[in-house]
Amino acid sequence: MSGATVRATGIVTVVLAGLLASAYVLGRSLVPEQHTTTTGVASSTAGPHYADQPPSTEFPAAPGRALPDTSPDADPSAPDSGDDGPGPFGARTATGSARVALTFDDGPDPRWTPQVLALLSQYGVKATFCVVGENVESHPDLLRSIVAEGHTVCNHSWRHDVDLGKRSPETIRADLLRTNDAILAAAPDAHIAYYRQPGGAWTASVVSVCAELGLTPLHWNVDPSDWKAPGATTIEATVRTQTGPGAIVLMHDAGGDRSGTVAALQRLLPELLSRFELEPLPVDAP
Numbered sequence: 174m175s176g177a178t179v180r181a182t183g184i185v186t187v188v189l190a191g192l193l194a195s196a197y198v199l200g201r202s203l204v205p206e207q208h209t210t211t212t213g214v215a216s217s218t219a220g221p222h223y224a225d226q227p228p229s230t231e232f233p234a235a236p237g238r239a240l241p242d243t244s245p246d247a248d249p250s251a252p253d254s255g256d257d258g259p260g261p262f263g264a265r266t267a268t269g270s271a272r273v274a275l276t277f278d279d280g281p282d283p284r285w286t287p288q289v290l291a292l293l294s295q296y297g298v299k300a301t302f303c304v305v306g307e308n309v310e311s312h313p314d315l316l317r318s319i320v321a322e323g324h325t326v327c328n329h330s331w332r333h334d335v336d337l338g339k340r341s342p343e344t345i346r347a348d349l350l351r352t353n354d355a356i357l358a359a360a361p362d363a364h365i366a367y368y369r370q371p372g373g374a375w376t377a378s379v380v381s382v383c384a385e386l387g388l389t390p391l392h393w394n395v396d397p398s399d400w401k402a403p404g405a406t407t408i409e410a411t412v413r414t415q416t417g418p419g420a421i422v423l424m425h426d427a428g429g430d431r432s433g434t435v436a437a438l439q440r441l442l443p444e445l446l447s448r449f450e451l452e453p454l455p456v457d458a459p
């Protein structure tokens with residue numbers, strides 16, 4: 174090719190690249206605003222929004238503790254077929270008995286938490302609520318209701334920091350203690366025996382601080398991804414088919430529109446009660 178041809182080819186390439194980039198940007202701008210970001214944290218205009226998604230690849234299993242599935246789309250939160258082995262970094266993934274524990278994360282929330290509490294009360298079921306410190310501070314009355322109605326309270330960090338495990342031990346400790354303090358300020362008789370890392374993004378550091386503070390790291394083994402609002406039918410089907418003896422089921426009573434979770438719970442409670450004993454995670458001997 175002559176020099177002129179090479180230059181012309183180069184110019185055409187640059188122009189094409191520019192056009193492709195413009196088309197990409199235009200395409201992106203035409204896509205409706207997603208309700209989730211790449212971090213999996215739901216976003217909308219009202220209130221704080223959180224979500225628990227499976228641990229990202231930034232948080233591999235601890236050395237010597239392989240996750241059940243190492244395929245590229247591995248979901249460490251998936252049911253482990255009755256394997257009651259440790260979750261990420263040893264976090265608890267089973268109740269340790271045949272009983273099943275329902276857990277509700279990210280509240281308390283003035284719209285959804287009372288609906289979940291009412292359903293649990295209607296069916297005489299005790300559960301576990303993993304609460305966010307700033308939400309406890311905003312809604313101490315709801316935290317008091319959770320405790321007064323016999324449910325177990327679990328620390329879920331101050332502001333749902335998915336990256337908390339990557340911060341210094343001092344920062345992690347301060348965050349967990351601030352959250353404990355908010356819980357105890359609202360309900361002085363609360364027993365806080367568990368910590369659940371936002372996003373399930375466990376690290377050795379956060380587990381170490383948990384041990385120091387006497388908190389049992391709490392994971393799960395049934396995850397209907399209700400924070401993605403897949404609809405009540407999907408949430409119900411996932412929980413119904415994946416829950417077995419000893420399961421810890423992850424759901425949410427905050428962090429976005431939880432109408433699907435509430436509707437699914439209404440159908441699930443009688444069904445689960447016909448198959449299992451449901452328990453709040455024990456606070457005295459975790």
Ligand SMILES: [Zn+2]
Nearest residue numbers: 224225278279
């Ligand atoms: Zn959460």
